Structures are given as C-alpha cells and as structure tokens.
Amino acid sequence: xxIRSIEKLEEMIDKDFSWRKMELLQLKMAIEKNNATxxxxxxxxxxxxxxxxxxxxxxxxxxxxxVVYVCNQKIKFxxxxxxxxxxxxxxxxxxxxxxxxxxxxxxxxLRLESIKEEVFYxxxxxxPFNRIINTNSNLNFDLFDEIIKSIGLENIYxxxxxxxxxxxxxxxxxxxxxxxxxxxxxxxxxxYNQVLFIMESFKSQVIEAxxxxxxxxx
Numbered sequence: 001x002x003i004r005s006i007e008k009l010e011e012m013i014d015k016d017f018s019w020r021k022m023e024l025l026q027l028k029m030a031i032e033k034n035n036a037t038x039x040x041x042x043x044x045x046x047x048x049x050x051x052x053x054x055x056x057x058x059x060x061x062x063x064x065x066x067v068v069y070v071c072n073q074k075i076k077f078x079x080x081x082x083x084x085x086x087x088x089x090x091x092x093x094x095x096x097x098x099x100x101x102x103x104x105x106x107x108x109x110l111r112l113e114s115i116k117e118e119v120f121y122x123x124x125x126x127x128p129f130n131r132i133i134n135t136n137s138n139l140n141f142d143l144f145d146e147i148i149k150s151i152g153l154e155n156i157y158x159x160x161x162x163x164x165x166x167x168x169x170x171x172x173x174x175x176x177x178x179x180x181x182x183x184x185x186x187x188x189x190x191x192y193n194q195v196l197f198i199m200e201s202f203k204s205q206v207i208e209a210x211x212x213x214x215x216x217x218x
C-alpha cells in the first residue's frame with residue numbers, strides 16, 4: 001500500500017469513514033422508522049454490535065494508514081519520534097527481554113545506534129493480526145490509548161474512558177456473547193453519537209498530524 005501524499009492519506013481515510021458512516025446511518029434510519037421486517041429490539045442489538053465493529057475497524061485502519069504514510073516519506077530514524085523506532089525494533093526488544101546475555105544486550109545497543117541512519121520502512125500486510133497496528137477484537141480504552149501513543153499523538157479522549165469501557169463495550173459484550181435483552185433498552189443513539197464523534201475527531205487528528213509533520217522530533 002502506497003500513501004505518499006497528504007491528499008492520498010486524506011482520501012484513504014475519507015473513503016474508509018464514508019462507507020462506515022453510510023452503513024450506520026442506514027441502520028439508524030431503519031430503527032427510527034421502526035422497520036416492520038425486524039423488531040426494534042433486534043435492530044438496536046444489531047446496531048450496537050455494528051457500531052462497536054466500525055469503531056474498532058476505523059481506528060485500526062486510520063492508525064495503519066498514518067504509519068504507512070510516514071513510511072512513504074522516506075525519513076531517517078534519527079529525525080523521527082521514538083515511537084516509530086519502537087515499531088522497527090519491536091522483535092529485538094522482545095528478544096532482549098527474554099535474554100540475560102550481555103552479548104545480546106550489547107548487540108541491541110549497537111543496533112539502536114546504527115538504525116539512526118536508516119530510512120524508516122515497514123512492509124504493510126493488510127491481513128488480520130499481520131498489520132502494523134492491531135486491535136485484538138476488543139478496542140477498550142487502554143488499547144485505544146496505546147494505539148494513539150504508538151503513532152505519536154496525544155490522547156485527547158480521556159473524558160471518554162468511562163463511557164467506552166463501562167457502557168459502550170459493556171453493551172457490545174452482552175450482545176455478542178448472547179446474553180438476553182434484559183429490561184433496559186440499550187441506548188443506541190447515545191452510542192451512535194459517541195462513536196461518530198470519536199471517529200471524526202480521530203480522523204481530523206491524524207490528518208492534522210500529517211499536515212504539521214507531527215511524526216518528526218521537535
């Protein structure tokens with residue numbers, strides 16, 4: 001996948017956002033019209049699950065697009081923020097943690113020094129669990145926070161932590177694990193508004209980071 005320009009990055013993100021937003025809007029309209037084919041209860045349960053799926057898929061896609069964009073700028077590691085070095089040295093760090101050998105530690109230090117003059121590049125594989133950034137089928141707030149920081153951005157969503165973990169994902173887990181509907185209706189419209197708000201905010205945040213070259217060291 002090649003994303004060499006900000007225009008291409010924005011096009012990729014907009015395309016990903018548009019089809020998700022359209023699908024969610026169609027479902028929202030079906031719920032509002034009280035579609036006769038399916039009960040409102042069934043539509044709402046389906047809608048909550050779909051909202052969470054799009055929330056997870058969009059955050060994952062956009063984060064990966066941004067890393068691919070930075071890769072295609074052909075910048076040396078010494079000019080990039082440390083989080084991009086971490087992407088490249090992830091396997092080395094894992095191996096380092098499992099070894100007590102001084103020779104292994106020395107090799108890592110030498111690698112850390114030599115990589116500074118290399119151009120940042122990671123081959124992108126758009127298959128589940130092979131991507132640069134994965135969501136592991138459960139995008140809770142802590143993982144969202146990790147994704148944001150792993151691409152060098154600021155987490156501006158702290159006020160959403162309680163809602164994401166204790167309401168949105170709680171609804172999702174109950175539904176996808178086959179629990180009964182219970183007496184209280186799931187608040188589809190609240191989840192809809194929150195998910196669309198975060199998706200749009202993240203979209204703008206990533207595009208702005210590309211525009212101001214937020215991936216470079218200060």
